[in-house]
Amino acid sequence: ANSQAVFQRMQTERQREAAEIRAQGNEAAQRTRARAEREASIVVADATSKGEQLRGEGDAERNKIFADAYGRDPDFFAFYRSMQAFESSLRPNDTRLVISPDSSSFFRYFANPNGSSPAPVAPAVPAAPAPAPQAAVPAR
Template sequence: MKKTTYLIPVLVIAVVAALSAIFVVDEREKALVLQFGQIKAVKEDPGLAFKIPIIQEVVRYDDRILSLDTETIEVTPSDDRRLVVDAFARYRIADVVQFRQAVGVGGIRFAEDRLSSILNSKIREVLGADQVTSDTILSEDRGRLMIRIRDQARAEARSLGLDVVDVRLKQTNLPAQNLEATFARMRAEREREAADEIARGNEAAQRVRALADRTVVETLSEADRDANVIRGEADAERNRIFAEAFGADPEFFAFYRSLQAYERALQGGNSTMVMTPDSQFFDYFSNERAGQAPAN
């Protein structure tokens, strides 16, 4: 009975010791086995692993790609136009032993503070370099600038056991005090462009109107010319017909012209005409003259 009493606690202690000696490494992490703060083993492959109970401890680190947002900073490109920039980085722990030696017990938080300082330094260095203007940063060339920032930050972050996978500039804005002046300048430029477009449109409209007016004048001139030609030809034809009629029977032609004169002169109205009865105008009213009219 006494043996059983002592055996059970020993078995329990043995089981607990055996269980504490076993740990599982997840596929999304890496683990270090430490003994009195010294690295004794590195466990990078997922699965079961062992350690000495009580004496050794396990420290786990995330093996996935992590994200870090930098704080907003101001940079001054070569054209002296200040910009407010904030970025984010993607990184992972590439060398877990070097990472532990660099950050100690500070872990990820301490490493991200160090990495954030590195990124801000490289952002200022790259965006403030010669030949880099604010227009370059705001153009398609910003992709090339981000690659330069990533490469320089990656080289310096290796001392922390980190691999900087990517760096992206989220925003590149003007400081608040400069925005209004910039917007005013942009409005002025757009208004000037609009005025130039309006002036060019008015000039084009004047050319079109002048061309239309000239076309109208030329068309009317040609029409008047053609009309005068037709009227002249008609008058010539009329005169020819009258001349032939006059030559064929001068007496009848004189009689016909007199009738036309009577018709125009003797129309009703308020006009008064005083003439002597023996006037030649009344030749065809006398019996003798009327009797001489040719009969048809």
């Protein structure tokens, strides 16, 4: 019985040591994960910041190019922007657009290659109304 008690104490002590070692390992793993998540957040934030900076520089360059193009040939620039609008608005299987082609400047290059509006057409004058048919009056 005495050896059984000694064995039980030894087993309990080893279980306590194992639990302590597991707890230390879990704590170290948690610290490592926290450090990795913090470093990942910093890397993502830096990349996002750099991406926004580059996007801003690209937008500024694009705007400069557009401004130069507009200054050189405003008519071509208007045509080019219309073509971009067509491309982004009229996608296959993805667009329903309800616009009156007669009154919308959106389609001005379809009607006239230089984009100018056609000469306005005078509204048709309605014809005088036809006289109402007379009912046949029986002879007396």
